[in-house]
Amino acid sequence: MTELTPAAVLAVEQLGVRAGERVAVLHNAAQRAIAAALADATRDAGAEVQVVEFATLERHGAEPPLEVAEAILRADACFAATDTSLSHTRARIAGTQRGGRFASLPTVTDDIFRRTIPIDYALMKRRGAAIADLITRADTVRITSPQGTDVTLVVRGRDGRNDDGDLREAGAFGNLPAGEAYVSPVEVEGDGVIVFDGSIAGYGLLKEPVEVVMAGGRLVSASGEAGAWLERMLDSGGDGGRRVAELGIGTNPAATLCGVVLEDEKLIGTAHIAFGSSAGIGGVVQSSVHIDSIMLEPTVEIAGETVVSGGRLVFDPT
Known part of the structure; x- marks a missing residue:
């Protein structure tokens, strides 16, 4: 042992x-x-x-x-x-x-x-399921932040999913550690500015915020050294690399910010957006890249409900 x-x-x-x-x-x-x-x-x-x-x-x-x-x-x-x-x-x-x-x-x-991994799975499951249900009923999700994020993603016709760690059913797929409610937004819609200030998968903790401009569901530009790295990595995945792939909201009570996105994206009060492949999570884009990036103090509005406010989870039916 x-x-x-x-x-x-x-x-x-x-x-x-x-x-x-x-x-x-x-x-x-x-x-x-x-x-x-x-x-x-x-x-x-x-x-x-x-x-x-x-x-x-x-x-x-x-x-x-x-x-x-x-x-x-x-x-x-x-x-x-x-x-x-x-x-x-x-x-x-x-x-x-x-x-x-x-x-x-x-x-x-x-x-x-x-x-x-050793956490209260029942609590996390209830919390994530409620958020996923809101996403399923919504047409759009708006995200803002004090750092300058103001983006609207289109989720009409897409089901919210709950990564709750229960992988016992045939065909089940998810992360361990688990802990996010997520969706694959419509790939050809969604406009605004996203400011990532936590971490980027494969890059690590951000020393300065990265401002991303998105139009028609596609990353147009990303600022700074980390932004240039992100653009290169997404472009290496082919035509679909810059398409919006995922929006997730963290639900794992043990997660902290450490620079490893596997954990960072599960941190309660954060939101993350990924670009690249989405075919395996409810979208249609097939690409050889998928990169998640973290926002630390978002306000997330779904189906008329404020789910996260300034980095605090405020929608908690548990």
Whole structure:
């Protein structure tokens, strides 16, 4: 037993691992200890384990090597503790479409794993479900902030989703740690200014705010050094890289701001917007990139309700 064991046991429970199942544990070198803890907990549950270590990919959303894609297809359930996210890849989508379950842990560290997985899942589930229901009933979402954000995203016809950590059903997909209500907005609508002041996936904590101009659902420009990096990464994903892909609102009570977006986007009171691939989360854009960026003090209005006000979650039916 190690200090990672309690979180690993809970992660195996959240993924619904059963005796006799085939479980793939996919990881990069930095997550070797986490992968070992997950593999041990999976074996203790009576499942067959395949551990696959592979080289770090160049960006979030890039397709994994063939051996990894094949492991996903063969498995009843997968853990992906990796440096870059496999969440929005064709390989992950193919696996869950055939009924496999998938827990994505991109950029997870030992500290994040140990601290943010053992939480009150029932409370988080109720909170996220209520916000997701509001999104489903809304036509638009408006986000403003003291830093200058003022953007309206169109969500008409798109279902809100609750990343609540319950991955036990066939075809289930989500993050561990979990904790966000999210939606894929309409890709060709949505205008305004977004100011990211928390972190950007793959870049880290922001030293200065990044002002993004969006028109017709597309990122037009992004300011500063971090903005230039963001534009380069999105453009590397092809034609759809600059399309709006996701809006999320954090719901995990253990999350803090640390520069790792896997945790930062779950922080209660924050909102995040991603650009790039959305085909795996309710949108239609297929791209080889998906990058989330964080706003720390947003005010988020959904279906006539203020859900977050100045970085505080004020809509809480729990």
